[in-house]
Amino acid sequence: MNPQPVSLEAMLQDTAELGGEVFQICDYPPLETFTDAELDRVRDAADELGLILELGTRGIGPRHLDQYLRMATRLGAPFVRSMIRPAASEPTLDEAPGLLARVVEAYADRGVVLGLETYEQLPTDVLVDLVRRVDHAALGIVLDPGNCVAALELPRDVVAATAPYVVNLHVKDFAFSRRGGWVGFTYAGAPLGEGLLDYDDMVRQVRPRERGINQVVEHWLPWTEDIATTCRLERQWTQHNLDYLRSRNS
Template sequence: MAIGLSTYSFFWRASERVTRPLDLPMMLQQTAELGAGVFQICDYKGLEALSPRALLELKHQADDLGLILELGTRGLETAHLRKYLDIARTLDVRLLRSMFNSNTHQPTLDEAVWLLETVMPSFVEQDVKLALETYEQVPTSRIMQAIERIDSPWLGICLDPGNCVAALEHPKDVIDMTASRVLNLHVKDFSFSRRDGWVGFTFAGCPMGEGLLDYDYMRGKVQPDHKHINQIIEHWLPWQLDAASTCAMEDQWTRHNLNYLNAKQSEE
């Protein structure tokens, strides 16, 4: 098991809202400097446009830095997932996170099972695991039904219990439902805060250990250390007053969360 960062850990620092956004090589370099062991390129704009040579350079950089690479995309369409398998082959990736939904289509349960049955032999042949993320647009029970109907060790869950709160699924219920099938963890803490005038709430991220995620419970149920499941840090950091303060806080949260997870790991 390794602790890593995602492109979502650099969400603002890599965005067009800053003067000099970080690119993938810069994010890999910072990930290694912070002592993380994994970098997940997740929903990253422009990845599919990279040339084979650029992908190889990225792989060589990761190798030199001692980083494991993972990939993340959206959707179950066969051609799309096979495209990502091609990228995974070049980058020597062994885990791809995806979601039921693409930007244009949400399949029914039967459609999802058919799509997965079509593509899973390619994942098995290439020895790449496919982890479907829990999130509010699709009930966790439906994702689990599809996974259980396929019943393959190469297909499982990317667990992010915070995503499901917006669908009124309790994080512990999501953890309990998926724990036996988890292949990847997205780790972020979250909390509700009253809006100005006490009119409604904001549901947003916060540093690990300061919010509503019962990390000890999730870790105990999933057992990432024993099952060799990588834990990938993400953030839900709202934009602050300006780019400088937002980027500084994002960096602060990343360092805090890495220290938090490393401390938890050392408790065993």
């Protein structure tokens, strides 16, 4: 853990300095404790930096998604990412379509889109079927094909299956490397263009520029020898990946 954690405001500043245009506050539980005044300060900071805010969480419980809709509205965020968790406290897959249909009506009324991320915990065809059954413009899929490899799904197949329903992209590259002694593999992140992600094919199928879909840089950054070196490497990867995206989308 970083002994000097970066504040949310500093993350926004770094994003602007690196030339980013969108910042997704994703899997950041402290946000749920923010007062309206604190949320307003985050929105003001993003506005001053010219950044679009998005939110990210986990779970599809109606109360939880209602909370994130309220925060998204306060922050001026037009998008919320979530994911279906296989937990006893969560709605079942049988309950999910009806619950989501009611939730996304409220999201649509406030101009917010909800996206469910591809993950190894849920087969891609099940996720696609759920989105099809709800059949609402305010519900779609957050595509991250690297997540599904752990379920033995090929990234290219995941892209093809989800492309018509994608509303947000998590862009990260990934690669396998042999473990010490050549026993097994490590599956970890890689700088964009240096791993197994066929980025050009993904963009060809999803057409993010034509459809107004934001591309959010994400890392599976391997740990190095210490926190300072790891943080420097993270910034290098972020700059590299942003430059890569600009070179492919200009």
